[in-house]
Amino acid sequence: MYKLWSLAWVFALLSLVAVGGGTAVLPEMERLVVHQFHWMGDQQFRDIYSLGQVAPGPNMLMVMVIGYRLAGAAGAAVVGVAFFLPDCILTFFANRLWYRLSQSRWRTALQRGLAPVAIGLMLSGTYALARLSITNFMGLSIAAVTFGILSWRRVNPLLLISAGGLAYLIFIIR
Amino acid sequence: MDSARPLSPITNEREAHPVKVGAIFKTFFTAGAISFGGGVVAYLREYLVHQQKWLDDEGFLDALELSETLPGLNSVNMSVIIGDRLRGIAGAAAAVAGLLLPGMVVMMTLGVLWSEQRHNPYLRAVLIGVAASAVGLLTTVTLQLGHRQFVRLADLLFIGATFVAVSLLNISLVIVLLTLGPLAIWYYRPVAHPSESAQYFLHLRERFRSHRAHWRH
Numbered sequence: 320m321y322k323l324w325s326l327a328w329v330f331a332l333l334s335l336v337a338v339g340g341g342t343a344v345l346p347e348m349e350r351l352v353v354h355q356f357h358w359m360g361d362q363q364f365r366d367i368y369s370l371g372q373v374a375p376g377p378n379m380l381m382v383m384v385i386g387y388r389l390a391g392a393a394g395a396a397v398v399g400v401a402f403f404l405p406d407c408i409l410t411f412f413a414n415r416l417w418y419r420l421s422q423s424r425w426r427t428a429l430q431r432g433l434a435p436v437a438i439g440l441m442l443s444g445t446y447a448l449a450r451l452s453i454t455n456f457m458g459l460s461i462a463a464v465t466f467g468i469l470s471w472r473r474v475n476p477l478l479l480i481s482a483g484g485l486a487y488l489i490f491i492i493r
Numbered sequence: 494m495d496s497a498r499p500l501s502p503i504t505n506e507r508e509a510h511p512v513k514v515g516a517i518f519k520t521f522f523t524a525g526a527i528s529f530g531g532g533v534v535a536y537l538r539e540y541l542v543h544q545q546k547w548l549d550d551e552g553f554l555d556a557l558e559l560s561e562t563l564p565g566l567n568s569v570n571m572s573v574i575i576g577d578r579l580r581g582i583a584g585a586a587a588a589v590a591g592l593l594l595p596g597m598v599v600m601m602t603l604g605v606l607w608s609e610q611r612h613n614p615y616l617r618a619v620l621i622g623v624a625a626s627a628v629g630l631l632t633t634v635t636l637q638l639g640h641r642q643f644v645r646l647a648d649l650l651f652i653g654a655t656f657v658a659v660s661l662l663n664i665s666l667v668i669v670l671l672t673l674g675p676l677a678i679w680y681y682r683p684v685a686h687p688s689e690s691a692q693y694f695l696h697l698r699e700r701f702r703s704h705r706a707h708w709r710h
Contacts, residue, residue, distance in 0.1 A: 332667075334564065334565050335564050335565075336564060336666050336667055336670055337564045337565050337566065338563075338564045338670060338674070339561075340561075340565075340566055340567050341566050342631055342634075342635070344666065346659050346660060346666070347659075347665070347666035350663065350665075350666075362617075363611065365620070365621070365624050366607070366611065366617060366620040366624075367604075367607075368624060368627070369619075369620035369621075369623040369624045369627070370600070370603045370604060370607055370620070371600065372530070372623050372624075372626075372627050373529075373603070373623065374529075374596050374599040374600040374603055375525060375526055375527065375528050375529045375595055375596050375599055376525040376526075376528060376533060376568075376592060376593060376595060376596020376597075376599075376600075377533055377566045377568050377569060377592075377593070377596060379566055380593065380596045380597055380600040381600060381604075383597065383600055383601060383604065384600060384601070384603070384604035384607070384608075387601065387604050387605070387608065388604075388608065395601060395604070399597065403569060403589070403593065406563075406564060406565030406566070406569065406570070407565075407569065407573050407585070407589055409563065409564070409565070410560075410563050410565060410569075410570045410573040410574065411573050411577060411582070411585055413559070413563055414559060414573065414574045414577055414578075415577070417559050423683075424683035425678075425682070425683060427681070427683070428678050428679075428681040428682050428683055429562060429678055430558065430561075430562050431677075431678075431681040431694070432651075432674070432676075432677035432678030432679070432680060432681045433562055433674060433677065433678065434561075434639075434641075434642055434648070435639075435642045435647075435648040435649075435651035435652045435655070435677060436651055436652075436655050436669075436670070436673050436674055436677055437561070438635060438638065438639035438642050438643075438648075438652050438655075439651060439652040439653070439654070439655025439656045439659070440655055440659060440666075440669075441631070441634070441635040441638070441639070442635055442652065442655075442656045442660075443655065443656050443659040443660040444631065445628060445631040445632055445635055446656070446660050447660065448624060448627060448628050448631065449628045451624065452621055452624035452625045452627075452628060453625055453628060454621075457625075458621065458622075458625040459625075461622055461625040461626050461629070462625045462626065462628040462629040462632070463629065464629070465625075465626045465627075465628075465629025465630055465633075466628075466629035466630075466632050466633055467629075469629065469630060469633040470633055470636075475529070475530055476530035476532065476630050477529040477530030478530070479530075479626055479629075479630070480530060480623050480626045480627060480630065481623075482626070483622040483623055483625055483626025483627075483629075484618075484619035484620065484622040484623040484626070485619070485622065486622055487618050487619065487621050487622025487623075487625065488615060488618045488619050488622060490618070490622075491614065491615070491618035492615070492618075
């Protein structure tokens with residue numbers, strides 16, 4: 320029971336500080352889940368993140384698997400509600416307020432000010448994932464090739480991500 | 494600019510042809526089921542703007558702008574905003590439920606299977622490769638999303654300060670947001686007369702929007 324409460328408030332907090340979206344909150348999630356609460360090792364955390372990449376919909380649905388690992392089906396349900404409901408309620412009311420603020424020039428200040436912070440957080444999220452997944456030349460090559468192809472043209476990311484998984488599997492087997 | 498525009502352009506249309514809650518659920522469910530590999534927002538745009546024509550590009554980008562400013566996932570925030578504008582609170586609930594349901598089912602299935610096999614070295618190898626590939630993907634997304642911020646000195650300083658605080662100093666995200674957030678907003682506070690640079694920004698934003706409209710599609 321105590322674990323369910325911890326899961327609920329940790330993931331509710333994470334959703335409300337996710338300025339810049341899921342990637343932006345990844346370092347804080349790792350900090351809390353792996354280093355502060357010791358709920359799982361960083362490799363399991365990375366593997367669950369990867370599962371999110373191959374499922375449809377928002378990648379951050381992977382938080383439910385973190386809940387599942389820790390407290391079974393109840394854990395998954397608690398984390399799912401905690402991560403999505405408070406943020407939806409906030410967005411619902413903020414959306415209605417936003418149009419009343421449309422004349423306010425503070426609205427522009429808010430957008431312009433939060434944009435670079437959000438980008439910085441996304442960089443941190445990318446860096447956190449890189450530290451967990453790029454441990455050798457093969458990992459680095461997979462990341463670089465994915466980046467190169469996506470900068471060059473639009474390809475469905477799932478294709479590249481599957482190719483990345485396959486490439487690393489061949490690298491391990493060989 | 495859009496700041497003086499009243500509500501959203503879909504209001505009148507909504508009164509003439511109310512969108513059914515079931516149709517909202519079905520459309521968001523399709524987007525949620527088919528959006529493999531991330532980029533859910535691009536799928537939402539395709540379904541809502543181009544296929545259902547429930548709102549125009551301008552309305553979509555307005556909602557996106559707010560979604561990006563608010564905490565939480567962009568795609569979920571978009572669903573709440575657009576669902577609410579189409580059919581109030583019931584529309585918002587149907588949109589979010591539809592968007593998340595297919596992913597939740599697939600995610601939990603994968604999660605249960607993974608839990609059984611989590612020590613399998615081959616499975617772990619695949620997942621390491623997926624994560625490494627995701628690093629390349631996230632780098633692309635971050636650079637594209639921030640291409641305006643990366644060329645401005647003030648923004649670069651805020652980006653750098655945020656990165657150093659979170660990644661190198663391991664400072665709690667709450668503290669980072671409560672210090673750098675207000676500081677950055679204050680830096681861009683409204684001034685009595687829009688400066689040349691602010692006008693230049695508005696001009697750039699227009700160009701950025703049309704550019705973004707292009708590549709997101």
